[in-house]
Amino acid sequence: MSEEKVLSCAYAKKCGGCRYQGVPYEKQLAKKQKQVQELLGKYGKVQKIIGMKNPYFYRNKVHAVFDRDRKGNIISGIYEPRSHRVVSIDQCLIEDEKSQEIIRTIRGMLKSFKIKTYDEDTGYGLLRHVLVRRGFTSKEIMVVLVTVSPVFPSKNNFVKALKKAHPEITTIVLNVNDRNTSMVLGDRDIVLYGKGYIKDSLCGCTFRISPRSFYQVNPKQTEILYEKAVEYADLTGKESVIDAYCGIGTISLIAAKKAGRVTGVELNKDAVKDARINAKENKSSNVRFCEGDAGEYMEAMAASGQTAQVVFMDPPRAGSDQKFLSSLVKLNPDRVVYISCNPETLARDLGYLTRKGYAVRKIQPVEMFCFTEHVEVVCLLSRKDK
Numbered sequence: 001m002s003e004e005k006v007l008s009c010a011y012a013k014k015c016g017g018c019r020y021q022g023v024p025y026e027k028q029l030a031k032k033q034k035q036v037q038e039l040l041g042k043y044g045k046v047q048k049i050i051g052m053k054n055p056y057f058y059r060n061k062v063h064a065v066f067d068r069d070r071k072g073n074i075i076s077g078i079y080e081p082r083s084h085r086v087v088s089i090d091q092c093l094i095e096d097e098k099s100q101e102i103i104r105t106i107r108g109m110l111k112s113f114k115i116k117t118y119d120e121d122t123g124y125g126l127l128r129h130v131l132v133r134r135g136f137t138s139k140e141i142m143v144v145l146v147t148v149s150p151v152f153p154s155k156n157n158f159v160k161a162l163k164k165a166h167p168e169i170t171t172i173v174l175n176v177n178d179r180n181t182s183m184v185l186g187d188r189d190i191v192l193y194g195k196g197y198i199k200d201s202l203c204g205c206t207f208r209i210s211p212r213s214f215y216q217v218n219p220k221q222t223e224i225l226y227e228k229a230v231e232y233a234d235l236t237g238k239e240s241v242i243d244a245y246c247g248i249g250t251i252s253l254i255a256a257k258k259a260g261r262v263t264g265v266e267l268n269k270d271a272v273k274d275a276r277i278n279a280k281e282n283k284s285s286n287v288r289f290c291e292g293d294a295g296e297y298m299e300a301m302a303a304s305g306q307t308a309q310v311v312f313m314d315p316p317r318a319g320s321d322q323k324f325l326s327s328l329v330k331l332n333p334d335r336v337v338y339i340s341c342n343p344e345t346l347a348r349d350l351g352y353l354t355r356k357g358y359a360v361r362k363i364q365p366v367e368m369f370c371f372t373e374h375v376e377v378v379c380l381l382s383r384k385d386k
Contacts, residue, residue, distance in 0.1 A: 016081035018371035032375040039347040043360035055370035062099035066117040099132035135200030140170040214247045232380040239309040244294035249275030265294040295324035302330040319345025336381040
């Protein structure tokens with residue numbers, strides 16, 4: 001992408017979400033390549049980062065916080081960095097355009113329906129956030145209205161008006177978050193229209209996505225990332241596979257097409273519920289999902305003499321703790337496929353694993369978060385004695 005084609009964002013200085021706004025895309029990729037090389041180069045050759053053909057409007061999950069400006073006008077947008085001041089945003093260059101359009105429509109409807117936005121200081125008002133999730137393959141759209149109370153005035157007429165403006169919406173959910181917290185979603189969902197979830201496809205598998213489900217935000221690049229991860233696992237149809245931090249079962253079900261049997265382990269009970277439904281929908285009979293701590297699960301396997309040839313791990317940004325890594329080493333799989341959204345914590349964890357008998361064989365950066373500093377990396381490790 002040439003420098004002349006770089007779109008400019010009017011909110012970049014206040015928003016802070018995209019540190020690389022205004023930087024030509026090829027230069028962004030070069031910066032990320034350099035970052036990964038500096039952190040991980042000592043462990044092996046870093047492959048060339050896999051970028052996007054079109055790095056704009058890629059996010060399938062759009063979240064807006066609602067507030068009022070000094071004049072009392074309703075605004076929606078994102079918090080300024082390290083504050084709870086809302087930056088009013090009409091168009092974000094990395095978020096799905098249709099989802100943003102729906103949020104603008106909702107903002108315009110609030111006054112006529114006499115719906116007050118929530119004020120964190122006074123605790124007065126109803127609407128806190130709106131979350132829109134869109135299946136890029138299925139074209140299904142879920143709208144989540146996050147409120148402090150389950151009582152939503154004229155909710156039937158509100159839903160009717162929103163559906164009339166956007167007939168492409170397939171489900172609308174009221175999420176109740178009455179806690180004084182920075183978390184966007186609460187624990188209670190009330191389905192106002194549709195099934196309360198959407199479906200989308202990834203690498204030939206179908207996934208059910210609920211309001212709180214973790215699902216990668218860049219589906220085009222996720223397919224590349226997961227296909228690379230499964231390729232690195234070198235599955236022959238005989239292996240026993242563990243998918244740690246399995247979420248709603250995305251990697252588990254994709255890997256199951258080439259593995260002997262797959263066990264996905266996840267602490268979040270809602271994610272496990274979705275994963276089990278996804279397994280049924282995909283007719284995957286060689287997959288099972290367990291609710292619990294993946295480290296403890298692997299430790300119990302090792303203690304009982306069970307083995308796994310491959311472990312997939314896709315931890316949060318903080319990486320894995322030493323307790324988990326020591327459990328992994330005790331299980332002693334032939335191959336570990338580590339998917340990371342933070343090269344710094346990945347470097348730390350690779351340091352531990354290479355001291356415990358593993359060698360890094362492949363390192364592949366993948367662009368998942370264009371215009372931000374973040375980069376995803378997939379690594380293959382195998383035992384040094386293999």
